[in-house]
Amino acid sequence: MLRFARKRMLASLVSLVGLVILVFFLVRLTGDPTDLYLPIDATDAMREQFRANNGLNDPLIVQFGRYVWDLLHLDFGDSIRRARPAIDVVLEAFVWTLQLAVITMSLVAVLAVVLGSLCAFWAGRLFDRAVTFVSLIGASAPDFWIAIVAIVLFSIHLGWLPTSGTGGWQFWILPVSVLFIRPFGLIVQVVRGSMIGALSSPYVKTARAKGVKNRPIIFVHTLRNAMLPVVTVMGDQAAALLNGAVVVETIFGFPGVGKLMIDAILQRDFNVILAAIMVTAFAIFLMNLLIDLAYLLLDPRIRA
Amino acid sequence: MAEHLLEVRDLAVRFHTANGPVDAVKGISYHLSRGETLAVLGESGSGKSVSAAAIMNLLDMPPAEIRSGRILLAGRDLLEMSAEERRRINGKTIAMIFQDPLAHLNPVYPVGWQIAETMTAHGRPRAEADARALELVRRVGLPEPEAALKKYPHQFSGGQRQRLMIAMALALKPDILIADEPTTALDVTVQAEILKLLKELQAETGMGMLLITHDLGVVADVADRVVVMNRGEIVEEGFVSEVYAGPKHPYTRKLLDAAPGKGAMHEPIAAGEPLLKVRGVSKLYGTFTGLHEASFDLMAGETLAIVGESGSGKSTLAKVLMRLEEPNGGTAHYKGRDLLAMSPKELLGVRREIQMVFQDPTQSLNPRMSVFDLISEGWVIHPEILPKAKWRARVAELLTEVGLSPEHMRRYPHQFSGGQRQRIAIARALALEPDLIVCDEAVSALDVSVQAQVVALLDKLRREHGIAFIFIAHDLALVRDFADHVMVMKSGRIVEIGTVRQIFTSPREPYTRALLAAGLEPLPHGEAPSAPVLAPAAEHQVVNHLA
Numbered sequence A: 001m002l003r004f005a006r007k008r009m010l011a012s013l014v015s016l017v018g019l020v021i022l023v024f025f026l027v028r029l030t031g032d033p034t035d036l037y038l039p040i041d042a043t044d045a046m047r048e049q050f051r052a053n054n055g056l057n058d059p060l061i062v063q064f065g066r067y068v069w070d071l072l073h074l075d076f077g078d079s080i081r082r083a084r085p086a087i088d089v090v091l092e093a094f095v096w097t098l099q100l101a102v103i104t105m106s107l108v109a110v111l112a113v114v115l116g117s118l119c120a121f122w123a124g125r126l127f128d129r130a131v132t133f134v135s136l137i138g139a140s141a142p143d144f145w146i147a148i149v150a151i152v153l154f155s156i157h158l159g160w161l162p163t164s165g166t167g168g169w170q171f172w173i174l175p176v177s178v179l180f181i182r183p184f185g186l187i188v189q190v191v192r193g194s195m196i197g198a199l200s201s202p203y204v205k206t207a208r209a210k211g212v213k214n215r216p217i218i219f220v221h222t223l224r225n226a227m228l229p230v231v232t233v234m235g236d237q238a239a240a241l242l243n244g245a246v247v248v249e250t251i252f253g254f255p256g257v258g259k260l261m262i263d264a265i266l267q268r269d270f271n272v273i274l275a276a277i278m279v280t281a282f283a284i285f286l287m288n289l290l291i292d293l294a295y296l297l298l299d300p301r302i303r304a
Numbered sequence B: 001m002a003e004h005l006l007e008v009r010d011l012a013v014r015f016h017t018a019n020g021p022v023d024a025v026k027g028i029s030y031h032l033s034r035g036e037t038l039a040v041l042g043e044s045g046s047g048k049s050v051s052a053a054a055i056m057n058l059l060d061m062p063p064a065e066i067r068s069g070r071i072l073l074a075g076r077d078l079l080e081m082s083a084e085e086r087r088r089i090n091g092k093t094i095a096m097i098f099q100d101p102l103a104h105l106n107p108v109y110p111v112g113w114q115i116a117e118t119m120t121a122h123g124r125p126r127a128e129a130d131a132r133a134l135e136l137v138r139r140v141g142l143p144e145p146e147a148a149l150k151k152y153p154h155q156f157s158g159g160q161r162q163r164l165m166i167a168m169a170l171a172l173k174p175d176i177l178i179a180d181e182p183t184t185a186l187d188v189t190v191q192a193e194i195l196k197l198l199k200e201l202q203a204e205t206g207m208g209m210l211l212i213t214h215d216l217g218v219v220a221d222v223a224d225r226v227v228v229m230n231r232g233e234i235v236e237e238g239f240v241s242e243v244y245a246g247p248k249h250p251y252t253r254k255l256l257d258a259a260p261g262k263g264a265m266h267e268p269i270a271a272g273e274p275l276l277k278v279r280g281v282s283k284l285y286g287t288f289t290g291l292h293e294a295s296f297d298l299m300a301g302e303t304l305a306i307v308g309e310s311g312s313g314k315s316t317l318a319k320v321l322m323r324l325e326e327p328n329g330g331t332a333h334y335k336g337r338d339l340l341a342m343s344p345k346e347l348l349g350v351r352r353e354i355q356m357v358f359q360d361p362t363q364s365l366n367p368r369m370s371v372f373d374l375i376s377e378g379w380v381i382h383p384e385i386l387p388k389a390k391w392r393a394r395v396a397e398l399l400t401e402v403g404l405s406p407e408h409m410r411r412y413p414h415q416f417s418g419g420q421r422q423r424i425a426i427a428r429a430l431a432l433e434p435d436l437i438v439c440d441e442a443v444s445a446l447d448v449s450v451q452a453q454v455v456a457l458l459d460k461l462r463r464e465h466g467i468a469f470i471f472i473a474h475d476l477a478l479v480r481d482f483a484d485h486v487m488v489m490k491s492g493r494i495v496e497i498g499t500v501r502q503i504f505t506s507p508r509e510p511y512t513r514a515l516l517a518a519g520l521e522p523l524p525h526g527e528a529p530s531a532p533v534l535a536p537a538a539e540h541q542v543v544n545h546l547a
Helices: A002-030 A033-037 A044-053 A060-072 A086-121 A126-140 A143-157 A170-199 A202-210 A214-242 A246-251 A257-266 A270-298 B050-055 B083-089 B111-120 B126-139 B145-150 B158-169 B188-205 B216-222 B240-245 B250-258 B314-321 B344-353 B371-381 B388-401 B406-410 B418-431 B448-465 B476-480 B500-505 B510-518
Strands: B006-017 B020-032 B037-042 B064-073 B094-097 B176-180 B208-213 B225-230 B233-239 B276-285 B288-298 B303-308 B329-334 B354-357 B436-440 B468-473 B485-490 B493-499
Touching (some): A002 A060, A002 A270, A033 A044, A086 A126, A086 A170, A086 A270, A126 A170, A143 A170, A143 A246, A170 A214, A202 A214, A202 B111, A214 A270, B006 B050, B020 B037, B020 B050, B020 B064, B050 B064, B050 B176, B111 B126, B126 B158, B158 B188, B176 B188, B188 B510, B208 B216, B216 B240, B225 B240, B225 B250, B233 B250, B250 B448, B288 B314, B288 B329, B303 B314, B303 B476, B314 B468, B354 B418, B371 B388, B371 B418, B388 B406, B388 B418, B418 B448, B468 B476, B476 B500, B485 B500, B485 B510
Parallel strands (some): B037 B208, B037 B225, B094 B176, B176 B208, B303 B485, B354 B436, B436 B468
Antiparallel strands (some): B006 B020, B006 B064, B225 B233, B276 B288, B485 B493
């Protein structure tokens, strides 16, 4: 198991290094931060001073070497905008995103598995059709549109919920609901399909021939087998949320990593962009490791 | 009339399909008494499994519909009971085992848990169930019973899995055991052991056994009485010995006649220069020996049967000769040129002359290609054989030759039966005018009567076109009427090679004798092969081979 994790870690590290190199040079093509941070009538001397302070005067390759060297000492550089270590800024935002992702995915997992299983058990009946109809709409509607309509309806017309920002539990309802819809719609369908397949499998026949009751047949015999493809899709969806739900976070003014990344790009805050990418990449790596572990737990055939 | 343990009366089951209703079972009646074995014999599509599914409440309704009939268990009609009542009977009074034990065991739970579940599902305490599971696993003869309980289905061999299924079914000492093709997927020596175990257990418990099978040999070996089913009807019933000795219904007669191993044996034609000369061919998979130093000759126009159980290396040999797998050593001279040393370009030319027919025509025929496209595809690759203008006429000719008709060429594989599909695969092989056809278990998946027809077709092609065949099979009886030479393989090695007469009448090696003995005689009191020396615990070799 440890060896497996180490191998995965190594492979992920290689892609991370590639990503850092790519992003490091690409963001510098977006322009000179000096133009954004100094007043338009700043003198050349002031500009020169600013560049020197932020180490932007050296040749690119030297800047890169310095960045890597600092990185090896776990120093991600400072945010130009906030004049604080970039990693602190990113981690603060990441905690918000993480909470949002965990709450959303927990709701998705529980509801999608229960409703999807019931759809499979009652395949073709009214319940199944209703859930399928709603989930298909959910899976296909664009989330920015749902977000805006939700704000118009619940915040402006009805006045029940705040339009944006953070605070009490009311502030979570709209972002979580909007983020919930798409993965829920998708995963319900995956659970349903997978369960329908598993329910008609030979080992279910055996269980029925043994006189096992319906409930253990669904939730003991079938569900565990049907979960394998579901776990994969859930992992994908969770990874997308960890990446920062850029659009939804921006619309709701939610201080997560997605919004931070957009802001940092607009502000040419290079170190923040890079730190954000590395933190989310690491989170996604952990997420994938978790999925592999779930696979090992669920299916003894992979353990050998 | 005395009350039977189980009685099926006038049962009719209809399936509602997209193509309209299908009457799977049309008013059949049979009964089973304590301690007796009743076989339901039939080919695929005969409806032989449907009544068993009805007894176990395993029919999905819809699409199935029980149109009429009663199923009496000790006088009480199962069909009038509630679902909960029937659940209580399943596993406790009537138990069932199935054909493919790997698919029928839940892959994600330890087998000990699954055996105990039969008991816990009927209210037995966990500890008692666990103790009994251990006892059962020991009784059905698995090595290291304590450790076995904690293992998962994929960690056992096919025969061991069926033993586990049996342990699971017999946990609560049921009055009736329904066995649906219990040995069909198993090697012959393993089949013999499983049937022996079932007979022993029946003698111990006095249960009635309902055996569903397509295999005349299995019926002859274990059943007391037999009902023969065809197209949803029982065409004949009676004691096995009587039915086999004097079948009354034409279908039963046809079925018995189709059983292989009764015709005259071939006498190999005189030798000349061999068409194929194989010397010392080996294939390793990592440290596992798939094939060890195989050497043999094949004359033009003769049939060499390669017989062996799973993992014997027979398919590996075929794959290596076809260069579908690269060998680790050896030579195979075909018309004087070494197949195993050819460049890909040279190989392309020779590929035309050596064709292959696979076991499962459902998988080997592309479902999205019409029969015409499938058969003519070879001419696209080898355009020198036939100008395009003549393709249509030639496809029609080939279809007629393999016993189909020219109008079939516009259809797609799914519109044919298994036997017809295999005929299409043979027509496809013939299209390239080969000198050698390698048949890898080409008739194993077919019904007995269809098997006989396809084998007869192959034999006709051999006679008329002088095509040589390498015929790979696990069934010795099948090759008896068809082969010139027989090669017996085991664990990647050639055990024995000889003329068909020599192998069948005076086998030299103990393993060949064991195979002959384990292969069940389709006819009771037929000439049984001598010296039934069974390979000791042949099934316990864990099947981690790649063949």
